[in-house]
Amino acid sequence: MVAVLAMAAALILLATACGPKKAEEAVKVRIGEVTRSLFYAPQYAAISKGFFKEEGLDIELTTTPGGDKTMTALLSGGIDVALVGSETSIYVQQQGSGDPVINFAQVTQTDGTFLVARKPLNGGGKFDWASLKGSTFLGQRKGGMPQMAGEFTLKKYNINPQKDLNLIQNVDFANIPTAFASGTGEYVQLFEPQATIFEKQGKGYVVASFGVESGRLPYTAFMTKKSYIDKNGATIQKFANAMQKGQNWVQASSADDITAAISSYFPDTDKDILKGSVQRYKDQGSFATDGIIDEQEWNNLQNVMEAAGELKTRADYKTLVNNQFAEKAKQSVK
Structure with a gap:
């Protein structure tokens, strides 16, 4: 009987070893x-x-x-x-x-934001950053990377964001597109797909890329x-x-x-x-x-x-x- 039980146990162990292995839990x-x-x-x-x-x-x-x-x-x-x-x-x-x-x-x-204007570029030429001076600019939240990349670009073109623009930064991130669509600002800094949506709707036009301007x-x-x-x-x-x-x-x-x-x-x-x-x-x-x-x-x-x-x-x-x-x-x- 002992021999039979030992043989049965051995067969069970062999079957277990040869059977499919349980996949590791993710x-x-x-x-x-x-x-x-x-x-x-x-x-x-x-x-x-x-x-x-x-x-x-x-x-x-x-x-x-x-x-x-x-x-x-x-x-x-x-x-x-x-x-x-x-x-x-x-x-x-x-x-x-x-x-x-x-x-x-x-x-x-x-950076993933784009400069969106209410009017398209004349003739599809290169955007003149100096034309921003004196405008109302709807920017991103202070201290965030979009705002910092935006200001870095503006300063590269000798534009002081606080002095040369009417800079608006008190709008929540999620509400910036709505604010621009309702008439706030002449320019806005937007991510995709909102920039393309505005172009399709005729509410705004991408005129420059902060990602290109601010570098890697x-x-x-x-x-x-x-x-x-x-x-x-x-x-x-x-x-x-x-x-x-x-x-x-x-x-x-x-x-x-x-x-x-x-x-x-x-x-x-x-x-x-x-x-x-x-x-x-x-x-x-x-x-x-x-x-x-x-x-x-x-x-x-x-x-x-x-x-x-x-x-x-x-x-x-x-x-x-x-x-x-x-x-x-x-x-x-x-």
Whole structure:
């Protein structure tokens, strides 16, 4: 009887060993994005095309409007990873955080706003920035990256935003398009797809790009607390791999294909408008081709912040940027 029982136990163990292995449970990662914007097309593509799932990650995406709310959610543990402007990590450091927020994968590498006027350019020529002087300009929130990139550009063309313009900055981000459409301002600083929507409706016309004018900088990046990276390095590497797949796919795909992949995230926006907006961002190189934040981009970011009077002291590149995950992803993901 003992021999029979031993034989049965051996057969059970053998069957278990030879049977199908249970799939590893996906690791959940909670992302908080600062806004819902097609400027973040590589992120939506990476989710919709299944690249995060391929890496064994289960993504929970929420929108936490505003950099302050996004950073609060990250610091309090409400989210694991934030998709927000890199300047927010510098603000946290300036406040003396003992657990620094680390930028580990860049998503956009230029400003994403455009200068929209009530009238189109005469003859389709190049916009004369000097024509802004004396006008009423509906700008972005003070201290945010869009406003700082906007002011940096204006100063490049010898325009003092506070003295040469009637500058309006007290309108909430979500209400800026409505304010312009209702008659406030002669010029406005807008993201896509709102800029293209206004052109289609004849309410405004894109006359210049702040992204082109302000140059390359880590405008939006994935970041997390150093303590999270220390405990979850393998997860961060998988995350960087998935995003590199998304970035590769966006670079290789047409505006039509990208629109098809991300349109579910913008159910209320016409697909032709999404397509035009995606093409505009592709044409000016706004989507980063990899997650690496180079030092020149980091320094340009701080130049923009200094010009806006929002930088107390310059932040050390190596302290707040960790490229090891993005570099490995770029080498391994094809």
